[in-house]
Amino acid sequence: MRHLMSPLDLTVKELDQILDLANDIEANPQKYAHACEGKKLATLFYEPSTRTRLSFEAAMLNLGGSVLGFSSADSSSAAKGESVSDTIRVISCYADIAAIRHPKEGAPLVASLKSGIPVINAGDGGHQHPTQTLTDLLTIRSMKGRLDNITIGLCGDLKFGRTVHSLINALVRYPNVRFVLISPEELRIPDYVREDVLRKNHQEFKEVIRLEDALPELDLLYMTRVQKERFFNEEDYVRMKDFYILDKQKMELAPKDMYVLHPLPRVNEISVEVDDDPRAAYFKQVQYGVYVRMALILTLLEVKVC
Ligand code: NCD
Numbered sequence: 001m002r003h004l005m006s007p008l009d010l011t012v013k014e015l016d017q018i019l020d021l022a023n024d025i026e027a028n029p030q031k032y033a034h035a036c037e038g039k040k041l042a043t044l045f046y047e048p049s050t051r052t053r054l055s056f057e058a059a060m061l062n063l064g065g066s067v068l069g070f071s072s073a074d075s076s077s078a079a080k081g082e083s084v085s086d087t088i089r090v091i092s093c094y095a096d097i098a099a100i101r102h103p104k105e106g107a108p109l110v111a112s113l114k115s116g117i118p119v120i121n122a123g124d125g126g127h128q129h130p131t132q133t134l135t136d137l138l139t140i141r142s143m144k145g146r147l148d149n150i151t152i153g154l155c156g157d158l159k160f161g162r163t164v165h166s167l168i169n170a171l172v173r174y175p176n177v178r179f180v181l182i183s184p185e186e187l188r189i190p191d192y193v194r195e196d197v198l199r200k201n202h203q204e205f206k207e208v209i210r211l212e213d214a215l216p217e218l219d220l221l222y223m224t225r226v227q228k229e230r231f232f233n234e235e236d237y238v239r240m241k242d243f244y245i246l247d248k249q250k251m252e253l254a255p256k257d258m259y260v261l262h263p264l265p266r267v268n269e270i271s272v273e274v275d276d277d278p279r280a281a282y283f284k285q286v287q288y289g290v291y292v293r294m295a296l297i298l299t300l301l302e303v304k305v306c
Contacts, residue, residue: 002300003112003119007133007170014299015170019138021295022288029062035298035305036065042095043069044087044111045122046078046102051264051286052122052131056099059293068095085114092116097301099131100124103229118300126160126230132263133166134296135289140220142288143259143281148174153214155182155244156224156269158189160231163263164224165193172201179205180214184243186236187226211244215253221246223262223269223282247271251279261285 003009010018025032041060043053049071057067070076077087084102088111091098097118100108105125112119123129141147152171154164158181168189171177179198181189188207189198198205208214215221223246231237245268246260262270262282274280298305 001118003108003115003121004130004296004300005109005112005119005121006128007130007166009130012173015134015137018134018292018295018299019141021298022134022138022291023142025291025294026288032063032294032298032305034064035303036060036063036301039063039065039097039301039303040095041065041067041069041297042091042098043067043071043122044076044091044098044100045069045071046073046076046100046107047123048072049101049122051289052101052129053099055286055289056120056122056131056293058290059297062290063294063297065096065297084108084111087111088115088119097297120296120300123162126162126165126227128166128169129162129263130166131289131293131296132163133170134292135285136163136167136222136261136263137170138288138292139261139281139285140259143284144219147171147177149176150219151178151180151217152220152222153180153182153211153218154222154224155211155214155246157187157226157240158183158224159187160227161224164189164222167222168193168197172197172203177203179203180218181205181207182209182211182214182244183207184209184240187240187243211246212250212253215250215258216255218254218258221254221258221260223260223266225262225265225267225269242268244269245271246274248273248277251277254279 108121
């Protein structure tokens, strides 16, 4: 039985196969409409979510399966003190596969050790978010036609942003990917990502503060929100929250084929006036998230569709 805790749990070949499957699902949705009939997905969300939980549920429904679950810790037995290990043992009796989001780093991994069904990490604290990464990879590959030979700018809260950590983990495995890490001093990428992921894989990267300086050289810009819920005090958050605002004027500095991605939710970091720019890819990215989660569910449940 396989779980997905980090993008590194999949080889590059497996990743590419999931993206290929997602493309086939996009082109032929009817072919997959009954693939998971009789199967159930449990979504166990101990932290707020709109896209991740609902896109998992939409993915399973599109495959002809059913869904059950909870969307906050308060409405589950966690409020009574039940451990994630006990919860997953129970859920294993009800469902065939589970997606877990938790504010504590490593909680989905702990659950997977006691699980009788495949567990997917749907975001654990400031650590990893592998299914957002699958979404991002599918978006990049669809928009740019490749995952290698790109210069990607990652902008915003690089310290707490788990989507950024997971995406870097995945992209360092493709040849000639250049990273431009754009953040204020206080929200720089954690040392473990800089040393153990970027340096260890000999990938070219630089760290800059001004978005304007980076824009002209980028193939892709990945914007992120300042992660309010992971700050220790409100004052620091308020000081940081509007550090970057991508607007029409800044977009003029960017190449004509530089796509803008964002895992969403957006707060202020992308002005709504950018939404009409043909380079704004963040709402397309949401649609790709459904196809790729369908592909992942089929892969982990080992369902073959001919
Ligand atoms: C992200 C997350 O939960 O980490 N959202 C998502 O799943 N699309 C990004 C965020 O919350 O900023």
